[in-house]
Structure formats: C-alpha cells, structure tokens
Amino acid sequence: MSQEPSGIFDMLGPIMIGPSSSHTAGVVRIGRVAHFLLGGPPEEARILFYNSFAMTYKGHGSDKAVIAGLMGFAVDDERIRDAISIAESTGLHYAFEPVISSAKNHPNTLVIYVKRGDQELTIEGISRGGGLILISSIDELHTNFTGQLPTLIVRAQDVRGAVAFLAAILTYDGVNIATLTVSRRAKDDMALQVYELDEPLREASLAYIRHLPWVRAVHLLPPV
Amino acid sequence: MRLESFAGWRRMAEERGMPLWRVVLEYEMHQKGRTEGEIWARLAQVYAVMRDAVETGLREPRQTQSGLVRDTGKKLLGATLHVLSPEFTLLLAYATAAKETNACMGRVVAAPTAGASGILPGIYTFLSKHHQVSDQTLYEAMLIGAGVALIIEQKASIAGAVGGCQAETGTAAAMGAAGIVYALGGDISQIFESVALTIMNMLGLICDPVAGLVELPCVKRNGSAVVIAAAAAQMALSGDTAVIPVDEMVVAMGEVGAAMDTRFKETALGGTAATPTAQAIARRIWPDAELVRREDPPE
Numbered sequence: 001m002s003q004e005p006s007g008i009f010d011m012l013g014p015i016m017i018g019p020s021s022s023h024t025a026g027v028v029r030i031g032r033v034a035h036f037l038l039g040g041p042p043e044e045a046r047i048l049f050y051n052s053f054a055m056t057y058k059g060h061g062s063d064k065a066v067i068a069g070l071m072g073f074a075v076d077d078e079r080i081r082d083a084i085s086i087a088e089s090t091g092l093h094y095a096f097e098p099v100i101s102s103a104k105n106h107p108n109t110l111v112i113y114v115k116r117g118d119q120e121l122t123i124e125g126i127s128r129g130g131g132l133i134l135i136s137s138i139d140e141l142h143t144n145f146t147g148q149l150p151t152l153i154v155r156a157q158d159v160r161g162a163v164a165f166l167a168a169i170l171t172y173d174g175v176n177i178a179t180l181t182v183s184r185r186a187k188d189d190m191a192l193q194v195y196e197l198d199e200p201l202r203e204a205s206l207a208y209i210r211h212l213p214w215v216r217a218v219h220l221l222p223p224v
Numbered sequence: 225m226r227l228e229s230f231a232g233w234r235r236m237a238e239e240r241g242m243p244l245w246r247v248v249l250e251y252e253m254h255q256k257g258r259t260e261g262e263i264w265a266r267l268a269q270v271y272a273v274m275r276d277a278v279e280t281g282l283r284e285p286r287q288t289q290s291g292l293v294r295d296t297g298k299k300l301l302g303a304t305l306h307v308l309s310p311e312f313t314l315l316l317a318y319a320t321a322a323k324e325t326n327a328c329m330g331r332v333v334a335a336p337t338a339g340a341s342g343i344l345p346g347i348y349t350f351l352s353k354h355h356q357v358s359d360q361t362l363y364e365a366m367l368i369g370a371g372v373a374l375i376i377e378q379k380a381s382i383a384g385a386v387g388g389c390q391a392e393t394g395t396a397a398a399m400g401a402a403g404i405v406y407a408l409g410g411d412i413s414q415i416f417e418s419v420a421l422t423i424m425n426m427l428g429l430i431c432d433p434v435a436g437l438v439e440l441p442c443v444k445r446n447g448s449a450v451v452i453a454a455a456a457a458q459m460a461l462s463g464d465t466a467v468i469p470v471d472e473m474v475v476a477m478g479e480v481g482a483a484m485d486t487r488f489k490e491t492a493l494g495g496t497a498a499t500p501t502a503q504a505i506a507r508r509i510w511p512d513a514e515l516v517r518r519e520d521p522p523e
C-alpha cells in the first residue's frame with residue numbers, strides 16, 4: 001500500500017457509478033483488468049464471489065459491476081447499471097457463484113474465469129475499499145498490483161536473466177519501475193513478471209518483447 | 225509542502241498573502257504535478273457531475289434494488305408544508321436526491337466517500353440557486369473543502385469502516401460548512417469555526433447501514449448532515465465560535481473513531497442495522513447462507 005499523500009481529487013472523487021466504492025467501483029476495476037488481459041470482452045465468464053462478497057454482491061450491484069468491467073466499461077460509465085443485459089445481447093455466457101472459504105483471507109475477494117476464442121484466463125482480485133484494488137494472482141501465479149499505474153505483464157518461460165533483460169529494456173526506454181513482482185510455477189517452468197511503471201513504455205519495445213522466443217504473452221495494462 | 229493542520233494552513237495563507245483555496249491549489253500542483261489549468265478543468269467536471277446527480281435524483285423515479293429507499297428527494301420537492309422555510313426543504317431535497325442517485329447506480333462524486341455523496345452536491349446546488357454564488361466561487365469553495373478533508377484524513381479518518389459515520393457524513397458536512405462560509409463572504413477564522421462546530425455536532429455518529437447497504441440510514445443522514453453544516457455555517461457567520469480550536473476537534477474526532485466498537489463501523493452489527501426490523505430486512509435481501517458454497521482448504 002502506498003504512503004503517497006492523497007490529492008484533492010481523492011477527497012472530491014473518484015467520479016463513479018454508485019452505490020459503493022468497494023462493491024461497485026473496485027469490482028468494475030478488477031473486471032477491467034481481465035478485459036485488458038483478454039484483449040476484449042469474454043465469450044464465457046464464471047465469477048466466484050468470496051466471503052463477505054458472497055453475502056453482499058447482489059445488493060451492491062457487484063454482479064453488474066464485474067460484468068461491466070469485463071465489457072471494458074470504466075467506473076463512471078452509466079451503462080454499468082444495464083451491463084448484464086448489454087452483455088447478454090452480445091452473447092456472453094456467465095455464471096456467479098457465492099463461496100465461503102477460509103483460504104481467502106480478505107473479506108472482499110473475487111475470482112474470475114474467462115474465455116475468449118482460444119484464450120483462457122483466471123484472475124483473483126481484492127477490493128480494498130475506496131475503489132482501490134489489488135490483483136493477487138493471474139492464472140494461479142501469485143502477483144500484487146493495483147491497476148493504478150501502467151502495468152507491464154509478461155508471462156514467459158522461466159529463463160535465466162529474464163528479469164534483468166526486461167528491466168534493461170525499460171531502463172533504455174527511460175521508464176521508471178515503481179514495483180516488480182515475479183513468481184513462477186515449477187511444473188511447466190512458467191513465470192509471471194509484473195512491472196508497475198511510472199509511464200508506459202514505447203510500442204516498439206513492447207513489440208520487441210512480444211517476439212522474444214521465451215515470452216509467451218505480454219500485456220501493457222493501462223491504469224484501470 | 226504538506227497540509228497537515230488547520231493552523232499550518234492558516235499560516236501558509238497568511239505568510240504568502242494568499243487565500244485558503246490557493247494554498248490547496250498549490251498543494252495539488254506540487255503534490256501531483258498537475259497544472260493550474262488542469263485542476264480548474266477537473267473541478268468544473270466534478271461540479272457538473274454533482275449538479276447532474278441532484279437533477280437526475282429529482283427528475284427520475286428513484287428506487288433502489290432493495291426497495292429501502294424511494295424518491296426521498298422528490299417527496300421533499302413536492303412538500304407543501306415547510307417546517308422552517310421552502311428553501312430549507314429544498315436543501316434537504318437536493319442532498320437526498322443526489323445521494324439517491326448514488327444508491328440507484330447513477331453517477332456521483334465520492335466526496336469524500338460514496339456514502340456521503342449527496343452532501344456537497346446539495347450544498348453547492350443550494351448556494352448556486354438560492355444565493356447566486358458563481359461557479360468560480362464554488363470551485364474555490366471545493367478547494368477549501370478538499371483541504372478540510374485532507375487534514376481530517378490524516379488526523380482522524382474519512383472512512384466509515386475506520387471512524388464511523390462521523391468520518392463520512394461528518395467530514396462531508398465539515399467540507400460543506402467551510403464552503404458555505406467562504407461563498408457567503410466569511411473570513412478564515414469563520415471558515416475554521418464552521419468546521420469545528422460541524423465536527424462538534426457530528427461527533428460520535430456511528431456507521432450502521434441496514435443490511436450492509438449504503439442506503440439506510442445513509443440517505444437520511446445526507447439530509448441531516450447538510451442541516452448541521454448549514455447550522456454551523458450560520459453560527460460562524462453570525463460571529464459565534466466553537467471555543468475549542470478546530471485542530472483539537474479533529475483530534476477528538478479521531479479519538480472517538482478509534483474507540484468506537486467495531487459493531488458501529490460499517491459491519492451492520494449494531495445500531496440501526498441491529499434492530500429487529502433491520503435484521504428481518506437483511507434476511508429478506510441476502511441469499512440464504514445455505515445457497516453459498518463452502519470451500520475449505522485441505523488440512
């Protein structure tokens with residue numbers, strides 16, 4: 001959690017669709033992360049609302065909020081209220097499941113499984129209150145980012161020197177790294193690198209990273 | 225540059241010979257690297273969303289999904305009997321209408337939070353319509369309000385889950401009171417007295433939302449909070465003082481919030497939320513615990 005002092009538009013803002021910053025705005029933002037990682041709205045979605053969310057998601061419109069986020073709507077988009085019927089009209093298949101689990105220790109946790117074409121994605125997010133979020137895993141690999149900054153997400157083979165190599169590219173672009181998390185899974189040698197950046201990197205650098213043989217997928221997530 | 229106390233804020237304003245709002249403007253430019261032009265443009269945008277929230281709340285039929293809140297603003301707008309004056313009833317109508325817009329999944333400004341999002345729109349709409357305060361003056365009042373909230377956030381809290389409802393509707397009311405006094409020509413001392421008086425009058429208010437929804441008592445409290453803000457502003461503008469300096473009242477607010485039982489901090493376990501009727505409402509609204517899947521990790 002950042003110690004950066006608040007600004008006046010934290011006090012006079014955010015501009016958002018109600019009713020709740022944690023149950024509506026935060027949930028839209030988690031859905032939007034999935035939207036950008038998938039490169040568009042999903043065709044199928046299954047959303048697990050955990051713990052406190054399991055009991056309260058409906059009354060706060062979190063169901064509409066998560067679908068709105070998956071459609072790519074921003075937190076102040078008035079279509080959030082009608083997101084479910086809009087998504088249905090585009091042919092989205094979706095299901096909600098409330099779950100109580102002691103394995104999830106934040107009261108407001110949700111897990112999203114989505115499919116688009118031949119792509120599949122699972123993300124876990126936490127709505128921390130005040131519209132702030134934390135993405136805690138992608139495809140079951142642990143991570144930790146807030147969606148407030150441009151975020152470079154690289155899924156790649158776990159090769160030696162990969163982090164130093166990518167950090168050098170960012171440095172060459174003059175981009176400052178605010179945070180970096182790396183995690184990996186032994187079974188298929190997949191690693192997830194997540195860089196929160198002070199400014200986005202160049203399109204050309206992104207294309208270069210995408211074509212590295214050991215890189216499986218690269219996304220530059222805009223602030224959600 | 226920091227904005228940590230009311231005394232410090234006054235000192236900066238007096239030393240640099242600038243109005244209170246300009247100190248806040250410079251804080252934002254310095255802290256967030258924004259230009260003055262960007263800040264005014266954003267304030268105008270925030271103000272437009274606030275005015276819209278009032279207007280849609282008064283115009284469109286309003287009912288929340290739970291049915292707990294219905295057309296509060298419109299009922300007040302249609303009132304023919306006025307306890308104080310028609311303007312007083314309108315002030316209530318504006319604030320509750322904007323807060324209802326929030327409860328009904330409309331667009332609002334969380335100022336400082338979504339729960340309190342009717343209070344500043346109610347006050348600014350009132351100042352604009354009934355005192356012909358210019359938009360520019362209202363933007364300056366908004367900067368002053370933001371300064372008030374920034375200090376409260378550091379010394380107490382602006383979140384119901386941390387400090388109870390005094391932190392949400394209380395902070396919004398204090399921001400609003402300062403805005404009223406500024407817009408109607410009060411000086412720095414009077415602005416700060418209105419903040420101290422508002423905090424004094426909202427101290428101890430608990431957060432007890434029925435069924436955990438940001439609806440009841442929230443909508444009603446957005447109404448009562450503008451009345452307290454107006455009362456505090458009236459006292460300050462008439463030359464009355466809180467006696468206790470505003471910085472000390474903010475500390476008191478933090479102390480009360482810290483000592484407040486967690487039942488009274490957004491958990492829906494105490495106060496209004498714990499009444500038998502509220503419990504019955506909660507049972508009606510939320511799914512059976514049976515329907516919720518339990519998933520426990522292997523030992």
Ligand code: SF4
Nearest residue numbers: 339384389392431442
């Ligand atoms: S009762 Fe709680 S949720 Fe409602 S406005 Fe007050 S602090 Fe916010």
